[in-house]
Amino acid sequence: xxxxxxxxxxxxxxxxxxxxxxxxxxxxxxxxxxxxxxxxxxxxxxxxxxxxxxxxxxxxxxxxxxxxxxxxxxxxxxxxxxxxxxxxxxxxxxxxxxxxxxxxxxxxxxxxxxxxxxxxxxxxxxxxxxxxxxxxxxxxxxxxxxxxxxxxxxx
Amino acid sequence: xxxxxxxxxxxxxxxxxxxxxxxxxxxxxxxxxxxxxxxxxxxxxxxxxxxxxxxxxxxxxxxxxxxxxxxxxxxxxxxxxxxxxxxxxxxxxxxxxxxxxxxxxxxxxxxxxxxxxxxxxxxxxxxxxxxxxxxxxxxxxxxxxxxxxxxxxxxxxxxxxxxxxxxxxxxxxxxxxxxxxxxxxxxxxxxxxxxxxxxxxxxxxxxxxxxxxxxxxxxxxxxxxxxxxxxxxxxxxxxxxxxxxxxxxxxxxxxxxxxxxxxxxxxxxxxxxxxxxxxxxxxxxxxxxxxxxxxxxxxxxxxxxxxxxxxxxxxxxxxxxxxxxxxxxxxxxxxxxxxxxxxxxxxxxxxxxxxxxxxxxxxxxxxxxxxxxxxxxxxxxxxxxxxxxxxxxxxxxxxxxxxxxxxxxxxxxxxxxxxxxxxxxxxxxxxxxxxxxxxxxxxxxxxxxxxxxxxxxxxxxxxxxxxxxxxxxxxxxxxxxxxxxxxxxx
Numbered sequence: 280x281x282x283x284x285x286x287x288x289x290x291x292x293x294x295x296x297x298x299x300x301x302x303x304x305x306x307x308x309x310x311x312x313x314x315x316x317x318x319x320x321x322x323x324x325x326x327x328x329x330x331x332x333x334x335x336x337x338x339x340x341x342x343x344x345x346x347x348x349x350x351x352x353x354x355x356x357x358x359x360x361x362x363x364x365x366x367x368x369x370x371x372x373x374x375x376x377x378x379x380x381x382x383x384x385x386x387x388x389x390x391x392x393x394x395x396x397x398x399x400x401x402x403x404x405x406x407x408x409x410x411x412x413x414x415x416x417x418x419x420x421x422x423x424x425x426x427x428x429x430x431x432x433x434x
Numbered sequence: 435x436x437x438x439x440x441x442x443x444x445x446x447x448x449x450x451x452x453x454x455x456x457x458x459x460x461x462x463x464x465x466x467x468x469x470x471x472x473x474x475x476x477x478x479x480x481x482x483x484x485x486x487x488x489x490x491x492x493x494x495x496x497x498x499x500x501x502x503x504x505x506x507x508x509x510x511x512x513x514x515x516x517x518x519x520x521x522x523x524x525x526x527x528x529x530x531x532x533x534x535x536x537x538x539x540x541x542x543x544x545x546x547x548x549x550x551x552x553x554x555x556x557x558x559x560x561x562x563x564x565x566x567x568x569x570x571x572x573x574x575x576x577x578x579x580x581x582x583x584x585x586x587x588x589x590x591x592x593x594x595x596x597x598x599x600x601x602x603x604x605x606x607x608x609x610x611x612x613x614x615x616x617x618x619x620x621x622x623x624x625x626x627x628x629x630x631x632x633x634x635x636x637x638x639x640x641x642x643x644x645x646x647x648x649x650x651x652x653x654x655x656x657x658x659x660x661x662x663x664x665x666x667x668x669x670x671x672x673x674x675x676x677x678x679x680x681x682x683x684x685x686x687x688x689x690x691x692x693x694x695x696x697x698x699x700x701x702x703x704x705x706x707x708x709x710x711x712x713x714x715x716x717x718x719x720x721x722x723x724x725x726x727x728x729x730x731x732x733x734x735x736x737x738x739x740x741x742x743x744x745x746x747x748x749x750x751x752x753x754x755x756x757x758x759x760x761x762x763x764x765x766x767x768x769x770x771x772x773x774x775x776x777x778x779x780x781x782x783x784x785x786x787x788x789x790x791x792x793x794x795x796x797x798x799x800x801x802x803x804x805x806x807x808x809x810x811x812x813x814x815x816x817x818x819x820x821x822x823x824x825x826x827x828x829x830x831x832x833x834x835x836x837x838x839x840x841x842x843x844x845x846x847x848x849x850x851x852x853x854x855x856x857x858x859x860x861x862x863x864x865x866x867x868x869x870x871x872x873x874x875x876x877x878x879x880x881x882x883x884x885x886x887x888x889x890x891x892x893x894x895x896x897x898x899x900x901x902x903x904x905x906x907x908x909x910x911x912x913x914x915x916x917x918x919x920x921x922x923x924x
Contacts, residue, residue: 283862291603298610298625305622314892315884317617317624321610328606335599355861358656365655366854369648369829373846385833389826396658396822407823415830423486425838 380430442793458498466506473503482835521704528732546806556745608872649856693742711739
């Protein structure tokens with residue numbers, strides 16, 4: 280967990296530095312900016328973030344923080360591959376929505392996720408994705424008139 | 435007030451509202467009963483359903499999910515030894531033990547009755563306290579609102595468990611996210627990188643769905659092949675008797691009041707209320723030594739306490755516009771989406787909606803009791819639903835929710851990105867709730883701070899010369915200190 284804490288502290292220090300760098304280029308657009316311009320609040324937050332990140336790093340270095348003995352491999356076990364595959368499926372889903380539309384893309388998403396989760400029953404693989412896709416489409420688009428992505432086939 | 439409440443009751447029972455309450459409470463119980471699906475996640479995932487609705491049915495539906503899910507968490511706690519929601523963690527101690535003795539129906543019925551008592555007591559308190567507090571809040575100016583936002587943000591430390599520093603860092607991240615977009619005073623684009631979709635900042639719904647629903651879905655994916663630890667449900671004995679219910683009533687009312695009080699303090703949620711109630715019941719009980727062995731009081735106390743929070747947490751939300759916990763943070767988002775501005779003026783401008791919500795909480799708690807008692811055996815089946823079919827549904831609803839707010843594929847990418855961020859944060863023991871709280875309170879803090887500084891011509895003396903503001907800032911400091919002490923001692 281120590282390494283994870285150092286990574287968090289480093290990430291937040293980088294974030295604070297980036298915010299300070301960007302905010303330095305914010306233009307003054309009003310006379311009242313003398314007191315509190317567009318950069319005022321982000322800069323204040325960046326200094327506080329940097330301070331807290333250093334505090335976290337310091338606490339970890341002194342061994343006063345999270346001594347639970349967990350390593351990075353405990354935090355990210357082999358099963359993480361399933362989550363990463365799930366993320367890949369979702370990414371492909373979002374990319375495909377503009378082309379295939381909601382119904383087809385959502386059915387494909389559910390089909391792929393079921394396969395990933397070890398479902399092999401042909402009936403489940405056929406019925407469940409279609410049912411979920413059509414049910415969500417019916418409730419949101421038809422019943423509640425909430426817009427959904429339309430692809431090349433207009434559904 | 436009574437006539438407004440009667441109007442609210444009439445609205446609640448109207449054909450356009452009542453079915454949504456039934457759906458909300460039932461759906462909430464089912465969501466709460468499923469291990470891994472919290473009340474926060476349920477409200478976040480189903481929030482998009484309300485986009486096309488009128489304000490009252492939308493809020494009634496979400497409130498129904500909230501109260502249903504807090505009770506529903508006890509079902510899997512009792513039957514699976516796995517609390518459906520963090521709020522039901524204390525219920526495991528006696529609930530599961532009683533179920534193992536073959537008295538699952540008794541345990542579930544005590545849980546339903548205690549949850550009902552907790553919900554009703556807290557709703558009464560909400561109705562009586564809220565208008566007084568709202569009236570008081572009408573005196574607030576920019577310095578007071580800034581101090582209030584700081585107080586609201588200070589609760590981040592108390593909802594960060596054993597790592598207040600990480601929680602505060604998460605809060606800072608949320609505050610920085612809230613600065614993305616056009617500056618509220620000068621309209622200068624900040625951190626937009628020329629991307630038009632970012633000119634209005636990050637939409638809150640995709641962010642919260644990503645952090646709460648999608649991130650949890652990723653975590654559950656890792657556990658997809660883990661075996662379930664369900665015990666064989668046994669209904670040897672029926673529900674509890676009227677005599678036993680009456681005997682439990684003082685404990686339930688006391689714990690409901692504890693829950694309401696804890697709920698009304700921003701940041702102290704249902705999980706804390708449940709454990710405080712459990713400890714208090716054990717301390718004051720004649721049968722304290724029986725706690726942990728399947729004692730009825732040990733189920734009634736945490737359940738009355740955690741449902742007591744539902745009404746309590748709405749007090750700061752409705753009167754001050756400050757969410758009491760993660761669920762009410764989402765409800766705050768729902769109110770804003772509906773074009774309502776939570777705060778003292780809500781009680782004068784939209785009294786019909788506020789009292790409609792109050793009345794629906796009353797009726798919702800009664801429904802929860804009825805559905806809870808009638809559906810005991812059915813809900814025992816719910817906990818056995820396989821995750822491999824639930825997770826795809828959650829992901830589908832998450833994506834639809836992210837898209838439908840602005841009809842934007844960009845928002846879906848935001849949702850996925852925050853899903854990954856939330857997943858990594860869970861791995862790193864960083865709480866996600868502070869981000870949402872900060873994204874919501876950030877604009878309030880920034881605009882009121884800048885307004886106050888301008889009012890005082892560049893001076894910061896408003897920090898110590900405005901009494902109400904001083905009280906809020908002192909409370910914020912106290913909250914931070916006590917969280918640090920608690921984390922340090924544990």
